[in-house]
Amino acid sequence: MSSPTKMRASVTNGVTEVRALMQHEMENGRRKDEAGKLVPAWHITEFKVLHEGRVVLEGQFGTSVSKNPYLGFRFKGGKAGDRITLSWVDNRGDKRADEATIS
Amino acid sequence: MEVGIDLERRKALKTGGGLGLLGLLAAVGLIQPGSALAEWQKSAFDAKTMDEALTALGVVVPESSAAIQLTAPDVAENGAVVPVTVESSLARTEQISILVDKNPTMLVSSFVIPEGTEGYLNTKIKMAQTATVIALVKADGKFYRVSREVKVTAGGC
Structure with a gap:
């Protein structure tokens, strides 16, 4: 089971700044475990951030994104109390979506 | 809760090229013998950097x-x-x-x-x-x- 994305969003002068920390191992598929066996690649491939249902950022990740991917970005608009949703999919097909409220 | 990743958009993302530079690399492999390569391209093969090579092959370098x-x-x-x-x-x-x-x-x-x-x-x-x-x-x-x-x-x- 995956853990929830930690996310904060705050609005200043009409610009909302979002900071998100997705919880994921982001295995690159080249690391070996103690027994010398390759650990299969396991990483987030796509994510999407919505503000009240409208896409404000989306993207794709390869294996070179750090463990527990961090993202900081800003968009125009948004007001205190609005919902921000971040969803992701990984290469095993696992999905999750988490919400935060703009403060 | 919505997992809002729709398939059309994913397709567009995939084909629309998030792979700018990699696309350029692929372009190098796409050159057909007999067309652009009628003559041995000295400048391309002498290129010491990726940019020189791409420019010599007529690929637009960002x-x-x-x-x-x-x-x-x-x-x-x-x-x-x-x-x-x-x-x-x-x-x-x-x-x-x-x-x-x-x-x-x-x-x-x-x-x-x-x-x-x-x-x-x-x-x-x-x-x-x-x-x-x-x-x-x-x-x-x-x-x-x-x-x-x-x-x-x-x-x-």
């Missing part, structure tokens, strides 16, 4: 732009977590991709910037060794890039 700021540490002690910030003040910034030239896989991440979202991204990447970090930005249909060398003390790929 321009550098002072309107893009790429912030990364000069020295990263831990290659597993290297903070990178890309800030583009180009009008209609549509896409930002981050690449590391010496990583086992060069393309780190690619972001689509819709209208209303600023050309600003802060993220953390892995680096296998000392290498050049490249920010590839698509703005108003054209590609631009900036790069920066980061020395890595302990690789983290």
Whole structure:
């Protein structure tokens, strides 16, 4: 089971700044475990951030994104109390979506 | 709760090329013998850098732009977590991709910037060794890039 994305969003002068920390191992598929066996690649491939249902950022990740991917970005608009949703999919097909409220 | 990743959009993302630089590389392999290569292309084979080679083959190399700021540490002690910030003040910034030239896989991440979202991204990447970090930005249909060398003390790929 995956853990929830930690996310904060705050609005200043009409610009909302979002900071998100997705919880994921982001295995690159080249690391070996103690027994010398390759650990299969396991990483987030796509994510999407919505503000009240409208896409404000989306993207794709390869294996070179750090463990527990961090993202900081800003968009125009948004007001205190609005919902921000971040969803992701990984290469095993696992999905999750988490919400935060703009403060 | 909505997992809002619809298939059409995914397709568009995949075919619409988050792979700017990799696309260029692919283009090198697409040249047909007998057409462009009627004569042995001295300038292309003599090229010492990727850019020279691409230019010689007639591929458009993204321009550098002072309107893009790429912030990364000069020295990263831990290659597993290297903070990178890309800030583009180009009008209609549509896409930002981050690449590391010496990583086992060069393309780190690619972001689509819709209208209303600023050309600003802060993220953390892995680096296998000392290498050049490249920010590839698509703005108003054209590609631009900036790069920066980061020395890595302990690789983290």
